Amino acid sequence: MSAEIIGLSILILGVALIIGKIIRIYIPVFSKFFLPSSVIGGTVILILGPEILGMVSNFDYGLFTQEIINVFKELPILLINVIFAALFLGKKIPKFKEIWEIAGPQVSFGQTVAWGQYVIGLLLAIFILAPFFNANPMVGALIEIAFEGGHGTSAGLAGTFAELDFEEGLDLALGLATVGVISGIVFGVFLINWAINNQKTKFLKKPEEFDENQLRGIIDIEQREESGWLTTSPQSIEPLALHLSVIGVAILLGWGVLEFLIFIESISWGADDGFMIFAYLPLFPLAMLGGILVQIFLDRLDTYKIIDRNTINRIQGLSLDFLIVSAIGGLSLKVIGNNIEVFLILAAAGIIWNIIAFLFIAPKMIPRYWVERGIGDFGQSMGMTAAGLMMIRIVDTQGDAKAMEAFGYKQLLFEPFVGGGLMTAASVPLIYQFGPYNILIFSSVIMLFWILVGIYRFGNQKR
Numbered sequence: 001m002s003a004e005i006i007g008l009s010i011l012i013l014g015v016a017l018i019i020g021k022i023i024r025i026y027i028p029v030f031s032k033f034f035l036p037s038s039v040i041g042g043t044v045i046l047i048l049g050p051e052i053l054g055m056v057s058n059f060d061y062g063l064f065t066q067e068i069i070n071v072f073k074e075l076p077i078l079l080i081n082v083i084f085a086a087l088f089l090g091k092k093i094p095k096f097k098e099i100w101e102i103a104g105p106q107v108s109f110g111q112t113v114a115w116g117q118y119v120i121g122l123l124l125a126i127f128i129l130a131p132f133f134n135a136n137p138m139v140g141a142l143i144e145i146a147f148e149g150g151h152g153t154s155a156g157l158a159g160t161f162a163e164l165d166f167e168e169g170l171d172l173a174l175g176l177a178t179v180g181v182i183s184g185i186v187f188g189v190f191l192i193n194w195a196i197n198n199q200k201t202k203f204l205k206k207p208e209e210f211d212e213n214q215l216r217g218i219i220d221i222e223q224r225e226e227s228g229w230l231t232t233s234p235q236s237i238e239p240l241a242l243h244l245s246v247i248g249v250a251i252l253l254g255w256g257v258l259e260f261l262i263f264i265e266s267i268s269w270g271a272d273d274g275f276m277i278f279a280y281l282p283l284f285p286l287a288m289l290g291g292i293l294v295q296i297f298l299d300r301l302d303t304y305k306i307i308d309r310n311t312i313n314r315i316q317g318l319s320l321d322f323l324i325v326s327a328i329g330g331l332s333l334k335v336i337g338n339n340i341e342v343f344l345i346l347a348a349a350g351i352i353w354n355i356i357a358f359l360f361i362a363p364k365m366i367p368r369y370w371v372e373r374g375i376g377d378f379g380q381s382m383g384m385t386a387a388g389l390m391m392i393r394i395v396d397t398q399g400d401a402k403a404m405e406a407f408g409y410k411q412l413l414f415e416p417f418v419g420g421g422l423m424t425a426a427s428v429p430l431i432y433q434f435g436p437y438n439i440l441i442f443s444s445v446i447m448l449f450w451i452l453v454g455i456y457r458f459g460n461q462k463r
Helices: 003-026 028-032 037-048 066-085 096-133 137-148 150-156 158-163 168-197 212-216 239-267 284-301 309-329 333-338 340-365 370-381 385-395 403-412 422-434 436-461
Strands: none
Touching: 003 028, 003 037, 003 066, 003 309, 037 168, 037 309, 066 150, 066 158, 066 239, 066 284, 066 309, 096 137, 096 340, 096 370, 096 403, 096 436, 137 150, 137 168, 137 340, 137 370, 137 422, 137 436, 150 168, 150 309, 150 422, 158 168, 158 422, 168 309, 168 333, 168 340, 168 370, 168 385, 239 284, 239 309, 284 422, 333 340, 340 370, 340 436, 370 385, 370 403, 385 403, 422 436
C-alpha cells in the first residue's frame, strides 16, 4: 500500500465529510435528527463503493479501488488509539472522592446499562442465536461493543475479530453502531418529549426551540468560541505539533504496557498453549492508560501548563470524524445480509434494554434531575457520546442540573472499563477463552452489584 494511495484515501474521506456537512445543512430531515456529518459522509462512500454501486455496475469497487477500500478499513484501527490516548489529556484528574460524590449515580446507571447489554447479548447468543441461527457465541458481546463503544471501538477491534476467526463481528458491530446512533437520536428526542408531557423535567429547551443554524450545526458568529490556545511560540514548536506529539507519547506508553503484559502472559498462564487474553487485546484501552500516566506527570511537573484541553478536543474530534466516515465507508453489507436475523435481534434487544433502563432504572438511581442527568447516559449507551451531550444541552441548557459536569466526571470511572475500555476490548477474547456461560455469570454478578450500589447508595438520597 503506497503513500500516494493512503494520501488519496484521506483526501476522499475529507471530501465525503464536506458532502455530509452540505447534506446536513440543506436536507431538513438530517438536521432535525442531528445526524453527524461523518455518518452521512460515510454512508455516501458506502453507496459509491463496492457494496452498492459496485454491485449494480461494471465497476467491482464502485468509484474506488481495492487499495483505497483497504485504507478505509485499516484507518479506524489507528485513529481509535489517538481518540483514547487523548481522553484525559489536558484535564486535571480529580480525587476519587470528588468524582464519586458528583458522578456516582451516573456511574452506577451507566455501568448497569453496559453490563446489562452483555447479559442480554449473551442470553440471546446462548439460547437463540447460536442454536437456531448457527451464530458464533461471541456475538453476545456485540451489543455493548457497538452501542456503548460506538463506531470507533467497533472498528478498533477489527484486528481482534480477525485473530479470533470472527471476521463477521466487525461488520455486524459497525452496522449495530449505525443503528444505535440513529435510533438513539430518534428515541432520545421521543423520550425528551415524553418527559416534557409528563412533567418529568425541571430545566428544558425543547427540540423545536433550536434555531435553524443550531439544527444545521452552524454556530452563530457572536457565539463562537476559541477552538484552542497557543501555549507555545510557533517559533519554537507549533502548538498543534506539540499536542500531537504528546498524544503520540501516550500511545507509545500504552504500546509498551501492552507488550509487557503480552510478555508476562507468554511466560506464565499463557505458556504451553495456555489461555491468552492480552495477546488479543487491542492497543486503544492501553493508549488511554498511557494518556492518564502522561497527564499525571504533567499535573506534577508542567508548571507552564502547555497542554490545552481545547486543542486536544479538536485533535480528538478530527480523529473521530475521519474514523467514522472511513469505518462506515468500509462496511460490508453482504456480511450483514448473511447474518440479518442475528443483526436484527441484537439491534432490537439493545434498543429495548436501553429504553427500559432509562425509564425504570434511572429514576431509582439518580436522586435529583434523573431525566436531565440520565438522558446523557442514554445517548451514550446508544453508541455516541455526542448524542448524549446534545440531549443534555436540550434538557439542561443553562447547566442548572449540573448534568454536563456529572456526565463528564462519570467518564473517569466508566470508560476505563466499559464503553470502549478494558472490558469492552477484552470481552470477545474472554468469551473465546472461557465460553459464553462463564462470562454471562460474571456479567450478571457485576450488573447486580451496580444495581444495588445505584439504588441503595444513591437512590435512597432522593428525598
